Amino acid sequence: MFVSQRGLELTSVQWLLDHHKAKEKERRQMVADFGVKRGDIVLDLACGPGLWSSLLAEKVAPSGLVIGTDFSPDLVRYAKENLEKEPHKDIIEFMEGDLYLIPFRDDTFDAVFFGNTLSYVEDVQKALQEQKRVLKKGGRLVVKDFDGAIIIFHPIDVYLQLEVLTAAANGLERNPPQPHFDNFVGRKMHGLLLKEGFKDVSTTTYAISKTAPLSPETKRYITGNAEFYLKNAAPYLSKEQVWQWRAHFDPTSDQYILDLDEFYFCMVEMVTTARAQ
Ligand SMILES: C[S@@+](CC[C@H](N)C(=O)[O-])C[C@H]1O[C@@H](n2cnc3c(N)ncnc32)[C@H](O)[C@@H]1O
Numbered sequence: 001m002f003v004s005q006r007g008l009e010l011t012s013v014q015w016l017l018d019h020h021k022a023k024e025k026e027r028r029q030m031v032a033d034f035g036v037k038r039g040d041i042v043l044d045l046a047c048g049p050g051l052w053s054s055l056l057a058e059k060v061a062p063s064g065l066v067i068g069t070d071f072s073p074d075l076v077r078y079a080k081e082n083l084e085k086e087p088h089k090d091i092i093e094f095m096e097g098d099l100y101l102i103p104f105r106d107d108t109f110d111a112v113f114f115g116n117t118l119s120y121v122e123d124v125q126k127a128l129q130e131q132k133r134v135l136k137k138g139g140r141l142v143v144k145d146f147d148g149a150i151i152i153f154h155p156i157d158v159y160l161q162l163e164v165l166t167a168a169a170n171g172l173e174r175n176p177p178q179p180h181f182d183n184f185v186g187r188k189m190h191g192l193l194l195k196e197g198f199k200d201v202s203t204t205t206y207a208i209s210k211t212a213p214l215s216p217e218t219k220r221y222i223t224g225n226a227e228f229y230l231k232n233a234a235p236y237l238s239k240e241q242v243w244q245w246r247a248h249f250d251p252t253s254d255q256y257i258l259d260l261d262e263f264y265f266c267m268v269e270m271v272t273t274a275r276a277q
Pocket residue numbers: 004006008010011016045046047048049050051052069070071072075097098099100114115116117120
């Protein structure tokens with residue numbers, strides 16, 4: 001489902017572009033809150049198609065530098081091919097690289113941004129220690145992710161929704177995705193950074209809500225979320241529940257909710273910042 005060349009779910013270019021467009025306003029606010037400043041040298045680690053790199057470049061311009069790395073060749077190719085359109089293209093670079101073996105020397109970056117990727121990380125300790133290694137002393141780590149337990153699709157019957165979320169949690173626990181995926185990483189980030197010895201750990205939680213009229217990208221993003229939950233939940237639901245859930249996201253059904261005036265979607269995202277010492 002929405003996979004890139006590396007076979008990870010929810011990492012295709014189309015999915016990441018829709019996700020970005022759906023939340024661009026909120027992402028700009030987050031980046032403004034990161035504390036990244038003019039002149040900083042920033043690593044956008046696991047950058048995907050490089051969408052956050054552009055927002056980061058606005059903050060560090062004109063004298064800073066943003067380097068995006070990702071292990072997925074198709075995503076890095078997309079990022080490079082689209083760099084020409086970027087207003088700050090002269091201070092952005094993309095290259096392939098694994099997050100467990102970041103291709104830079106110790107003490108290189110003023111800031112490392114790690115967006116929407118911690119959920120794919122099986123060895124969190126190794127990944128965070130590697131991020132610490134490439135940060136300058138006092139450099140800033142910014143980890144941004146979400147927590148999949150806190151999500152609202154209104155006006156779906158609240159009990160159906162809770163059953164789908166519970167069944168999805170069950171599915172993810174009993175049939176863990178291969179490769180690894182932690183749908184509930186957002187709540188753990190603060191503690192994980194403390195555990196790895198980062199200083200000045202601070203977490204901000206953002207509630208992101210969407211109401212009608214929705215852009216096509218936002219509709220695809222919300223529908224993709226609904227499909228992701230259903231895929232993991234389906235083995236633990238009745239046929240009737242599966243049918244009902246699908247109908248709410250099927251534009252040809254009279255149960256379709258995304259065009260309703262009362263439609264309300266909400267999820268929470270967390271940004272944890274800390275200093276390397
Ligand atoms: C959900 S995407 C997020 C991409 C981007 N940060 C964003 O928010 O648009 C997760 C990214 O992590 C990358 N990734 C996962 N494991 C990785 C690894 N071991 N090394 C480098 N990149 C990795 C994937 O290729 C993908 O681009």
